[in-house]
Amino acid sequence: MEYHKINQDDLKVLSSYISDPARFITNPTTHWDHDQFNTVCAMPDLVIQPVTNEEVQKVVKYASDHNIPIVPRGNSTGLMGANLTVEGGISLDMIKMNKLLEYDPTSLTMTVQAGMRLIDIEKFLADKPFSYMPAPAMHWALICGNIDTDAGRIKSC
Numbered sequence: 001m002e003y004h005k006i007n008q009d010d011l012k013v014l015s016s017y018i019s020d021p022a023r024f025i026t027n028p029t030t031h032w033d034h035d036q037f038n039t040v041c042a043m044p045d046l047v048i049q050p051v052t053n054e055e056v057q058k059v060v061k062y063a064s065d066h067n068i069p070i071v072p073r074g075n076s077t078g079l080m081g082a083n084l085t086v087e088g089g090i091s092l093d094m095i096k097m098n099k100l101l102e103y104d105p106t107s108l109t110m111t112v113q114a115g116m117r118l119i120d121i122e123k124f125l126a127d128k129p130f131s132y133m134p135a136p137a138m139h140w141a142l143i144c145g146n147i148d149t150d151a152g153r154i155k156s157c
Contacts, residue, residue: 003087004067006045014048014090017058023049023096044071044091051096063090072114074145094142100124116143 004010011026018024025047050056063070069089097113098120104110105128112121118138125131 001067003069003089005088006068006090010062010066010068011046014046014059014062017055017062018048018050019055020051023051025049043088045088047073047091047093049093049096056092056097059090059092074115074142098142112143114143117141118143118146 015021015024026045048055048059050059060070062068069087070092071089073091073093074095094113094115097115098117099113100110100116100120101113102109102111103124108130110121110124118132118141121132121143122138
C-alpha cells in the first residue's frame, strides 16, 4: 500500500483541528526523528501535539481517510523505534495530554491521558496502597509509550 504524502491542502485541514499553532509543527527538528537508542532515524513530515480527545479524533480520522501514516509518540525513551514515523507522515506527540482524569479506589483503576509521565502516576499513588511498577526511564517515560511497547511489566525489555 502506498502512503499519501502530506501536501498543502492536508496541512490546511489538519491545522484547522488544532487550536494553538505552536502545537502544529511543520518543520520538525531532529528531536522527533529518533528514540533513545538513536540508531534508526525517521523524520516525520508533521508533528501535532494534541491537548483534547477531539483533536486526536479529528487528526486520526483525517489521516486514516487519506492514507497518511500516523504514529503516536510518547517521550521517546524507548529503545525499539516504536515512536518513529513511516515514510514521513504524522507524529502525534502526546506529551501535552498529561492529566489524571479519574481515580477509583473501589475498582482499583485510574484513567489518565496518554501523555502522563510514569513518575507522576507513581507520585499520585504514593499515599495509597498501590504502586505503578518502576521502570528505568520512569522520570521521563509517558504512559502511552509504556503501553504501546508493552514496557509496563517487571520483566519487560
